[in-house]
Amino acid sequence: xxxxxxxxxxxxxxxxxxxxxxxxxxxxxxxxxxxxxxxxxxxxxxxxxxxxxxxxxxxxxxxxxxxxxxxxxxxxxxxxxxxxxxxxxxxxxxxxxxxxxxxxxxxxxxxxxxxxxxxxxxxxxxxxxxxxxxxxxxxxxxxxxxxxxxxxxxxxxxxxxxxxxxxxxxxxxxxxxxxxxxxxxxxxxxxxxxxxxxxxxxxxxxxxxxxxxxxxxxxxxxxxxxxxxxxxxxxxxxxxxxxxxxxxxxxxxxxxxxxxxxxxxxxxxxxxxxxxx
Amino acid sequence: xxxxxxxxxxxxxxxxxxxxxxxxxxxxxxxxxxxxxxxxxxxxxxxxxxxxxxxxxxxxxxxxxxxxxxxxxxxxxxxxxxxxxxxxxxxxxxxxxxxxxxxxxxxxxxxxxxxxxxxxxxxxxxxxxxxxxxxxxxxxxxxxxxxxxxxxxxxxxxxxxxxxxxxxxxxxxxxxxxxxxxxxxxxxxxxxxxxxxxxxxxxxxxxxxxxxxxxxxxxxxxxxxxxxxxxxxxxxxxxxxxxxxxxxxxxxxxxxxxxxxxx
Numbered sequence: 251x252x253x254x255x256x257x258x259x260x261x262x263x264x265x266x267x268x269x270x271x272x273x274x275x276x277x278x279x280x281x282x283x284x285x286x287x288x289x290x291x292x293x294x295x296x297x298x299x300x301x302x303x304x305x306x307x308x309x310x311x312x313x314x315x316x317x318x319x320x321x322x323x324x325x326x327x328x329x330x331x332x333x334x335x336x337x338x339x340x341x342x343x344x345x346x347x348x349x350x351x352x353x354x355x356x357x358x359x360x361x362x363x364x365x366x367x368x369x370x371x372x373x374x375x376x377x378x379x380x381x382x383x384x385x386x387x388x389x390x391x392x393x394x395x396x397x398x399x400x401x402x403x404x405x406x407x408x409x410x411x412x413x414x415x416x417x418x419x420x421x422x423x424x425x426x427x428x429x430x431x432x433x434x435x436x437x438x439x440x441x442x443x444x445x446x447x448x449x450x451x452x453x454x455x456x457x458x459x460x461x462x463x464x465x466x467x468x469x470x471x472x473x474x475x476x477x478x479x480x481x482x483x484x485x486x487x488x489x490x491x492x493x494x495x496x497x498x499x500x501x502x503x504x505x506x507x508x509x510x511x512x513x514x515x516x517x518x519x520x521x522x523x524x525x526x527x
Numbered sequence: 528x529x530x531x532x533x534x535x536x537x538x539x540x541x542x543x544x545x546x547x548x549x550x551x552x553x554x555x556x557x558x559x560x561x562x563x564x565x566x567x568x569x570x571x572x573x574x575x576x577x578x579x580x581x582x583x584x585x586x587x588x589x590x591x592x593x594x595x596x597x598x599x600x601x602x603x604x605x606x607x608x609x610x611x612x613x614x615x616x617x618x619x620x621x622x623x624x625x626x627x628x629x630x631x632x633x634x635x636x637x638x639x640x641x642x643x644x645x646x647x648x649x650x651x652x653x654x655x656x657x658x659x660x661x662x663x664x665x666x667x668x669x670x671x672x673x674x675x676x677x678x679x680x681x682x683x684x685x686x687x688x689x690x691x692x693x694x695x696x697x698x699x700x701x702x703x704x705x706x707x708x709x710x711x712x713x714x715x716x717x718x719x720x721x722x723x724x725x726x727x728x729x730x731x732x733x734x735x736x737x738x739x740x741x742x743x744x745x746x747x748x749x750x751x752x753x754x755x756x757x758x759x760x761x762x763x764x765x766x767x768x769x770x771x772x773x774x775x776x777x778x779x780x781x782x783x784x785x786x787x788x789x790x
Contacts, residue, residue: 255607256615262600263622266663270637271629277640323538331535346772347765348546350725354746355764358757359549361750362556369552401549404542462630465731469747479632486636486736501633512628 277498290499306478313399314456321407329415345405352402357469360398364389390471403456414448451518454511462508478504557758569759586742590727593665594720597673605677606708609686623674626667635736657737664733669723680715717778725771729764
């Protein structure tokens with residue numbers, strides 16, 4: 251009888267999570283008349299779609315790597331950098347806010363900052379006579395979007411990584427230096443081997459996080475940047491691919507990519523927990 | 528040691544610059560609506576806009592409904608799993624993680640396919656049905672956070688003893704949940720509730736694709752057509768997020784010391 255108590259939850263999950271997803275996954279393997287086909291998957295290789303996936307993957311990867319690196323530097327500075335005590339709780343609180351400050355308002359903030367008439371853009375012209383828009387930069391581009399995504403990627407990295415950095419025991423550093431290790435040797439032989447599953451796992455989570463993001467990109471660029479979530483958004487609104495089942499395949503591709511990076515994250519986290527005990 | 532401290536300050540300085548500059552820029556931009564002087568004109572215009580009031584209160588309503596339904600769904604489940612059905616814990620936890628794995632745009636795409644007018648459950652036929660569907664969608668989005676918060680709360684109290692003493696005093700299951708368990712995990716509930724509020728209030732993808740007059744789509748529309756109001760709204764959105772996170776931290780501070788403030 252124990253299963254009876256979770257029936258409402260399972261019903262909810264089936265109705266609003268599993269069935270909708272399964273419907274798309276099955277639809278991705280159906281032709282218009284409902285028979286089984288791999289044509290939709292094969293159709294994903296048309297240039298417009300491949301380009302969208304490729305641009306999405308590059309933006310997600312760039313924002314995940316840079317977010318990972320900067321988030322790590324920031325978290326490490328706050329935890330073991332010898333900074334004043336108030337910095338760490340401030341950073342944690344701010345990270346909680348900033349990692350949730352995504353979507354449309356974030357896009358507005360970056361337009362006001364780095365848009366054509368943004369504050370930083372105009373100040374750079376005024377102070378250094380340097381116009382970033384003359385370098386080919388626009389906020390609607392690969393780098394514009396990546397820079398914007400970093401605003402929620404870095405704080406997310408800080409939040410995920412803080413427990414792992416706390417697990418890095420001070421004694422290990424002391425032991426290493428007593429045995430004559432240089433700081434570089436300590437990092438290469440002690441800290442990185444312990445931390446890398448957490449680091450890599452967190453970067454993968456950041457990747458999935460950026461890959462599925464719609465609102466920020468849509469508010470920032472409208473439909474001018476051809477990334478997968480925007481393409482899917484347009485497909486849902488108006489069947490721009492002129493083939494509903496190809497739309498399902500597009501969604502399936504997104505699920506596969508985010509699921510793989512999440513699974514790798516979970517696996518790496520389990521692995522790192524075995525280490526840092 | 529000295530050198531590493533300089534490195535730490537540099538990292539912190541660059542980080543602070545990157546995170547504070549957009550806020551300053553947005554705030555400065557939001558004050559520029561009147562030519563030649565700083566004013567709060569953009570904020571006045573936004574507050575006076577009836578569509579702002581309508582969409583904001585619509586989203587607040589959605590957020591509150593999501594919190595109530597989310598709690599009603601998650602608390603009994605987490606309680607039951609902890610007390611009577613620990614063998615189902617892996618399944619339930621796996622399901623609660625799925626909304627983090629499946630992108631929101633994919634979930635709502637599925638909704639539009641299976642709840643449309645030609646389906647078995649044509650929720651999108653009526654406005655009320657679509658509102659309900661949007662709310663269930665938000666419960667799904669908030670599920671990972673709500674479940675984690677409630678489960679942490681339950682971990683901190685002795686569920687079994689509380690249940691058994693309530694039972695021996697003649698309480699039924701409903702009374703136990705509402706009068707014994709809920710009050711004891713209040714900090715966890717508040718913490719989950721504020722995070723849910725922060726997620727729902729500016730959500731765009733679900734609301735836009737289900738075509739509901741929520742705050743997120745209103746923001747997007749305004750951003751496409753106006754110059755200064757979007758900045759004012761971004762500042763407000765940031766303050767709302769900040770308030771939610773601050774309240775959440777206050778609530779979870781209570782979570783760590785459940786015995787001291789419930790005396």
